[in-house]
Amino acid sequence: MVVRDLLTRGLLAGLLAGLLALGVAEVLGEPQVSRAIAVESQLYKQEHKAPEPVIVSRDVQSTAGLATGVLVIGTAFGGLFALAFAFAYGRIGRVGPRGTSLLIAAAGFLAIYLIPFLKYPANPPSIGQATTIDHRTEIYFGVMLISILTTIGAIIVGRWLTPRFGAWNATLIAAGAFVAITTVVFIVMPGLNEVPAGFPATTLWRFRLGSLATQLTLWAAIGLIFGPLTERSAGFRRQQKLEAFR
Amino acid sequence: MSDAAAIPVAQPVPIAIPIREILPWAIFLALIALQMIYFVGAEQGAASVVSGHYVHEFVHDARHLLGFPCH
Numbered sequence: 001m002v003v004r005d006l007l008t009r010g011l012l013a014g015l016l017a018g019l020l021a022l023g024v025a026e027v028l029g030e031p032q033v034s035r036a037i038a039v040e041s042q043l044y045k046q047e048h049k050a051p052e053p054v055i056v057s058r059d060v061q062s063t064a065g066l067a068t069g070v071l072v073i074g075t076a077f078g079g080l081f082a083l084a085f086a087f088a089y090g091r092i093g094r095v096g097p098r099g100t101s102l103l104i105a106a107a108g109f110l111a112i113y114l115i116p117f118l119k120y121p122a123n124p125p126s127i128g129q130a131t132t133i134d135h136r137t138e139i140y141f142g143v144m145l146i147s148i149l150t151t152i153g154a155i156i157v158g159r160w161l162t163p164r165f166g167a168w169n170a171t172l173i174a175a176g177a178f179v180a181i182t183t184v185v186f187i188v189m190p191g192l193n194e195v196p197a198g199f200p201a202t203t204l205w206r207f208r209l210g211s212l213a214t215q216l217t218l219w220a221a222i223g224l225i226f227g228p229l230t231e232r233s234a235g236f237r238r239q240q241k242l243e244a245f246r
Numbered sequence: 247m248s249d250a251a252a253i254p255v256a257q258p259v260p261i262a263i264p265i266r267e268i269l270p271w272a273i274f275l276a277l278i279a280l281q282m283i284y285f286v287g288a289e290q291g292a293a294s295v296v297s298g299h300y301v302h303e304f305v306h307d308a309r310h311l312l313g314f315p316c317h
Binding site (some may be wrong): 001002004007014027030031033055060061062064065066067068069070072073076077079080083084087088089091094095096097100113116117120121122123124125128129133134136137138140141149165200207210213214239240243244 | 258259260261262263264265267268271272275276278279282283285286288291292293297299300303304305306307308309310311312313314315316317
């Protein structure tokens with residue numbers, strides 16, 4: 001039942017990390033969202049277009065809505081994180097629970113956020129046409145799926161090459177292959193730029209930094225919280241002792 | 247020079263958890279977690295399970311700031 005212990009800690013770490021990420025999103029992200037919406041309203045006025053109907057007020061979107069989204073994602077990532085840990089622990093070399101936890105957090109951040117972000121960076125409201133949402137969703141989740149598979153592949157190849165080349169060189173070869181494949185994917189996948197002319201560059205840059213900081217906080221916190229929690233878990237320690245005597 | 251740092255400390259060898267123990271949890275949780283990620287990340291964008299725009303508008307800011315495509 002050790003997986004149960006890991007899962008409990010993963011969900012908890014994800015929720016706590018979500019709270020931290022929520023703070024970062026609120027402080028660094030929300031001001032830029034407001035600025036982008038102000039720019040959008042200005043553009044609508046100039047073009048004499050009617051403003052979009054208000055279904056959920058800005059106050060709710062920037063508080064309860066943001067919190068719900070970030071905490072749900074944080075907890076879901078925490079659960080998946082615990083399972084990734086269960087698969088990886090003891091299979092990626094002599095790394096303890098805290099080290100394994102940090103490595104998985106780094107891999108998760110890279111595969112799920114950073115690689116897709118480098119190709120299709122986050123955009124504030126007012127950027128992105130309603131008519132292209134199908135296409136944008138396909139290519140965003142497409143590049144995410146590819147980066148997840150490439151990351152898992154690189155880890156497996158790295159482990160497979162370790163007996164022949166040693167851990168250092170095997171890791172370098174796997175990382176090199178990862179960079180090469182990702183570069184080709186970036187070149188092959190369609191480009192995307194829907195930033196309207198005249199959109200303030202600093203707002204866009206700060207919004208993207210805010211998004212990056214939010215996700216970085218989420219993953220770093222999951223990685224740092226989950227490791228010590230698991231190391232102290234009675235169920236986990238019992239399982240490790242039992243298996244050691246098998 | 248002190249030799250204190252050179253004394254080897256016994257580190258417990260990490261032992262892998264058998265796959266058969268992980269698998270049922272993994273399948274069930276992956277299905278649930280993916281649904282949750284879908285609702286925050288993509289519902290009422292390219293695809294819609296619940297009609298209207300309420301879900302999308304409610305998690306709107308989170309979707310933008312977490313980097314998912316929106317609008």
